[in-house]
Amino acid sequence: MNAPLNRRGACPTLRAPMQTGDGLLARLYPVDGGLTPAQLIGLAKAAARHGNGLLEITQRGSLQVRGLTEATTVLFAAEVDGLGIRVRDGVPVETGPLAGLDPEEIADPRPLAEAIRGGIAKAGLAGRLGPKVAVVVDGGGSSRLEGLKADVRVEAWRDDGGVRWCVEVPSAERVVQSEPLDQPLALTTALAVLGTIAELGNQARATDLTLAGTASILATPRPAIQQPPPSFPSRREIGQSSCDRRSLGYVSSTADLTPRGELPISPLEGEMAGRTEGGAGVKELSDGRFAAFCALPFGSVEADTLAVYVEAAAKAGATELRLAPNRTLIAFCPSRESATKATDVAGATGFIVDPADPRSRIVACSGSPACASGHIPARALAASIAAQMLADGAFELHISGCAKRCAAPSHRGLTLLGSGDGVSLIFDGGGTPDASPLAHVAKERVEAAFGRVAGLVSAERRQGETGIDTLRRIGQQRLSAAFAEGT
Numbered sequence: 347m348n349a350p351l352n353r354r355g356a357c358p359t360l361r362a363p364m365q366t367g368d369g370l371l372a373r374l375y376p377v378d379g380g381l382t383p384a385q386l387i388g389l390a391k392a393a394a395r396h397g398n399g400l401l402e403i404t405q406r407g408s409l410q411v412r413g414l415t416e417a418t419t420v421l422f423a424a425e426v427d428g429l430g431i432r433v434r435d436g437v438p439v440e441t442g443p444l445a446g447l448d449p450e451e452i453a454d455p456r457p458l459a460e461a462i463r464g465g466i467a468k469a470g471l472a473g474r475l476g477p478k479v480a481v482v483v484d485g486g487g488s489s490r491l492e493g494l495k496a497d498v499r500v501e502a503w504r505d506d507g508g509v510r511w512c513v514e515v516p517s518a519e520r521v522v523q524s525e526p527l528d529q530p531l532a533l534t535t536a537l538a539v540l541g542t543i544a545e546l547g548n549q550a551r552a553t554d555l556t557l558a559g560t561a562s563i564l565a566t567p568r569p570a571i572q573q574p575p576p577s578f579p580s581r582r583e584i585g586q587s588s589c590d591r592r593s594l595g596y597v598s599s600t601a602d603l604t605p606r607g608e609l610p611i612s613p614l615e616g617e618m619a620g621r622t623e624g625g626a627g628v629k630e631l632s633d634g635r636f637a638a639f640c641a642l643p644f645g646s647v648e649a650d651t652l653a654v655y656v657e658a659a660a661k662a663g664a665t666e667l668r669l670a671p672n673r674t675l676i677a678f679c680p681s682r683e684s685a686t687k688a689t690d691v692a693g694a695t696g697f698i699v700d701p702a703d704p705r706s707r708i709v710a711c712s713g714s715p716a717c718a719s720g721h722i723p724a725r726a727l728a729a730s731i732a733a734q735m736l737a738d739g740a741f742e743l744h745i746s747g748c749a750k751r752c753a754a755p756s757h758r759g760l761t762l763l764g765s766g767d768g769v770s771l772i773f774d775g776g777g778t779p780d781a782s783p784l785a786h787v788a789k790e791r792v793e794a795a796f797g798r799v800a801g802l803v804s805a806e807r808r809q810g811e812t813g814i815d816t817l818r819r820i821g822q823q824r825l826s827a828a829f830a831e832g833t
């Protein structure tokens with residue numbers, strides 16, 4: 347029996363993979379969060395048997411298996427079932443990888459996330475919401491989910507009255523945030539937003555909601571509220587809270603709106619793997635265990651390499667592994683000593699264990715030869731030019747094997763784009779996917795060309811300036827001249 351391909355616009359899943367240049371891509375997210383070493387090794391071996399042996403951890407912390415066929419997808423899914431790995435389906439309601447275990451979190455987000463999942467099921471919303479609608483419930487702490495795009499984001503907030511939750515929605519015009527709400531009211535408010543999105547049709551997203559409509563939902567008191575909220579602190583005080591990290595105004599009425607302006611809304615990057623910015627180091631958890639963090643360079647790993655790492659980490663004492671946002675893998679260990687050993691093993695395997703690793707600032711798709719559409723070996727090129735990235739993280743680079751730009755369709759910054767006759771430099775300061783190439787060089791000259799651009803940015807960088815601002819100030823003409831010099 348062949349697997350059904352995913353419908354147009356839907357995200358790939360374990361049983362409905364997506365066609366890519368190197369075959370079918372299946373994406374899975376373990377329901378229970380963690381995997382035993384035996385499960386992850388079994389999964390890697392199954393990926394090697396039924397796919398092309400490449401696995402990826404995505405920006406959202408899902409696992410992708412590449413190079414499957416319609417026939418092997420079914421076999422791969424059966425092996426995943428056989429390993430006892432339950433995978434998520436339906437509307438994703440995501441919590442951080444350390445939810446309930448992070449001593450610094452404001453609140454354990456899992457009960458509220460579970461209640462939202464239950465509410466979605468009870469209201470029959472799963473079949474009516476679009477395939478890309480997502481909810482994030484963020485308890486705060488060290489593993490916050492700040493960078494993940496969500497149609498509804500619920501964030502923990504603490505004041506003298508205890509823990510409450512802010513509901514945040516990126517409407518058509520700007521991000522709107524509720525007052526801090528008691529958990530029952532946060533639940534009904536989040537479900538009300540999802541219900542309103544569903545009413546717009548099964549391709550709708552929160553960004554299709556009007557500002558006034560969204561504000562009205564977020565400001566409307568609902569029966570679930572247990573008691574009137576106490577008086578709220580001033581904006582200055584709110585600035586200390588999790589909810590107000592973007593200096594958003596509360597919406598206590600539709601008139602209480604602040605301009606969207608330059609607010610940094612959640613990034614548009616989707617699930618495609620390619621970028622690495624995961625955490626590193628060892629962290630003590632509230633249950634006495636220790637978490638050892640590492641990240642996959644460019645989000646990708648060979649199945650054999652993954653299996654070797656997991657075996658060694660298990661030997662060092664790791665009993666559980668979790669996939670985490672930003673291409674991160676976390677090994678849960680019984681002691682600091684075993685977690686340190688697991689980190690050392692990760693470093694020796696070639697994984698990123700230092701946040702300053704320049705590979706963490708490059709997004710690269712599979713490229714050639716893994717992807718049939720690839721004109722350049724994007725990840726190999728990324729590895730070879732990583733050392734040219736500036737030490738202070740001045741800018742981020744996207745390397746794409748072809749014009750589809752799978753890994754970062756809305757990347758802001760510099761992009762190297764492969765084509766049949768060379769590599770183009772693109773600068774996009776605003777995340778518009780159709781930004782035009784500035785200059786073009788032959789493939790064998792791209793490393794030197796990029797080195798000149800990196801050198802120019804390094805020389806021009808001003809203290810306190812963002813990388814995008816430096817690139818804008820340099821301007822397209824000089825960037826173009828540096829890249830194409832001598833061609």
Ligand code: SF4
Pocket residue numbers: 367711712713714717718719720721724746747748749750751752753
């Ligand atoms: S962007 Fe990269 S992964 Fe996507 S189709 Fe092109 S070469 Fe393949």
